[in-house]
Amino acid sequence: MLLFPPPSVASPVTYEEANGPSTSNTTPPQRGRSCGRIHGREESRSLSPGSHDGRWNTEADPDLVPNVPRFTPKRTPGVQPPLTFGKWSPLDICSQYFDEEVINILCANTNKNAMRNLERGRKFTWADVYPEEMKKYIGLLLYMGVMDLPKVRDFWRKKTLFHVPFPFPATVMSRDRFLAISCNLHISGPMEDAENDKKRGTEEYDCLHRVQPVLDIMRNRCMSVYHPRQNISVDERMIATKARIFFKQYMKAKPTKWGIKLFVLADVNGYTVDFKIYTGKSKFASGKGLSFDVVTSLVNRDYLGSGYVIYCDNFYTSPLLFRHLHQLGFGACGTCREGSVGVPSTKQNAPSKRSPRGSIRWIRDDVLLFVKWMDTREVTMCTIVHTVYSGETVLRWQTTEDGQKEKVPVPRPTAVQQYNKYMGGVDTSDQMLGTNSVHRKTRKWYMTIFQHFLDIAVTNSFILHKELCAIHHDKHMTQQNFQELLAAQLTGVPLDSSPKERCDHLPVPVSDTQDLSQRASMGRRCCIRCKRSTPWKCQECDVGLCLQLDRNCFREEKDWEGLRKGGSL
Structure with a gap:
């Protein structure tokens, strides 16, 4: 456990819980003759893998400021x-x-x-x-x-x-x-x-051969016309289909349960930077796990540069992957699963179900920082670019002593706050795609x-x-x-100049004879609406319709036809 930060590093912000100071049973830090400098043996132990002393620290305990790689993208984002x-x-x-x-x-x-x-x-x-x-x-x-x-x-x-x-x-x-x-x-x-x-x-069979010509072009175009900003995320995406293909996936927790799975690298604004179509574990055969291979195949330093921070969920997060990304000059942050290889399993001073909301516990293991946060349920994070706590709070509903509910500020670790801010790139992309x-x-x-x-x-x-x-x-x-x-x-059809349909529904005389004596008998029809005799008909429909000031059956009929067709006159 770190007893006191070295003078070359700014002292981190500490937090006192609302119920009083931290109840941690750690010994208060003591200043020695070296005016705050950590002895060489303790400093070496604190910066080596597995250096934690087997217990979880509280937010009141000091933490080192991580050495974050400098952000140097290959191109202007x-x-x-x-x-x-x-x-x-x-x-x-x-x-x-x-x-x-x-x-x-x-x-x-x-x-x-x-x-x-x-x-x-x-x-x-x-x-x-x-x-x-x-x-x-x-x-x-x-x-x-x-x-x-x-x-x-x-x-x-x-x-x-x-x-x-x-x-x-x-x-x-x-x-x-x-x-x-x-x-x-x-x-x-x-x-x-x-x-x-x-x-x-x-082994020579290519299951994606039918889309390969456009697949390669699309991936290259997505990366060439846009360069992502510093915070990017990796997540999976499902394309809905029930076609008979061997790489069709079923994911119970996803809204789209059956389909083709894609692993996507996205910017925080939802831009799809790169993607991989999942066709089976055999395509990712490095021996370090599927999640490791997926992230390393999407995160290309020759294209991105260095200093990027990759956010991912607990399917991808592992100490092995994060250490590898740190060696490549990347940062990483993500949720992690309890019991995973490399995740501290100690229960000493760990939060329990009875811990108050907002309780923070942490362990630093070399470049890795593991943080537990008690919200509605316990959340475990792993990061290599954040400190434990920098004073952030979030509003949560809480029942008061008189039975009323009110929103109260609850401390939130820096990693959780940044994860919620930048992890939604793929989800934003999915919403826009839909x-x-x-x-x-x-x-x-x-x-x-x-x-x-x-x-x-x-x-x-x-x-x-x-x-x-x-x-x-x-x-x-x-x-x-x-x-x-x-x-x-x-x-090639302009939106502002839509051609109008020719209207042939015009009133014309029933008979065009010039003999006035014959119009009374030959030049009249029965109106289809009022059943009276009329000398007018519709040119297109060829039916009799009255056309008088007090009896305009022609307009009434055409208005009704427009309503039936869902259009307007």
Whole structure:
């Protein structure tokens, strides 16, 4: 246990509990002849692994200020040139991810797959898809993410509750053409897929071959156009699917229980910096555990630089990983599980269930700091960049002596406060990805991943849009407006100049005869509303309708038709 901090380190803040001073049975620190300097033997013991004396300290006990690596990123954090120069439209930003290279790959492989399906005897009309048409197809996918009708065919239906006077999809592409592209859309080459399938069961088999061409490009684009800030987080993400694939995962505690698991590195603003698709433990075979391999594969010093702080949950946190990150020049902080290898298991002076809310206990083991905090339940943290307690508090409900509930300040460790502030990067990203997502149920697992790539591109583009607006001091759009404008730019249909439908519902005479003597008999019909005789009819519907000042059946009928169609006149 550290008795007194050396003079070269600032004395940390201590805290006295509301019920009185700390009841720790430790001996008060004594100043010796060296004026506060720790003897060499004790200093060596305090800075070596496993140096704790087998008991938990309280927040009143002094702690060392950790030696945090200097933050030296490889590039200036934020949006990277050339996006920082001038103003960029949503299409310009999104093209940084889905550029001409990606569009050409999709067109070439989709045409090959369509030819193969025709040779197999499938019946559909096909013409080669070109880049401009593929962009329109992607624009319709984004539009469908905003509208979200039950079935794809509903977007082209006219006799439905959802029909609007301006049928956007029909002005861009026919329904049969859209469905034909959807059925034949392919990311990889069909011939290469067949060769890869022959290797199934061998080490040369690539289970992600069908998405590999775009997967590598997407990861590189996410890292190239944006550089994360100092605090980043690692967590898993689930893409909902029940396709028949061996790497499909089931996670009971997740909102999306069945799907494809991704390990994601995200900035605090929700930007997806990098990701890995989990296909089994065999792909992470360093022998140090899956969590160790995942974090070290996502955190690349050659790309990031040094001094970054990685936040993670108890699935990834381990003393072995944190010491390795410290050697690489990174900081780390995360929750940890009781009983894990390297986590102190001593019960001496540890908090119990009866400990008051806000009780803090800690043990420093070399560069690692383990902190226990009693909130609603006990929370255990491990960090290499924070001190135990710096005076932070949090409001919690507490029952007073007279039975009333009130919010009272409760001490909170620095690691917990910083963890709550910076750990939500992946969760923020998931929330933004779920807003107006293009994801739709499909039997093809690789199409599910392709849809997720499109969601990542749109969400990251929106985050870049907000960053650029902050640079130029402009007001940014909402995420929905951003996606609407992006869909309009991809399809080539401007939002502010929607063409009006031609109205053929005009009142015309029943008979155009010039003989006035014949109009009384031949030039009249029975009104379909009031059943009276009228010389007027609807040009489009060809039915009799009255058109008089005191009996305007024509307008009443057309107003009713507009309500039935869900539109307006």
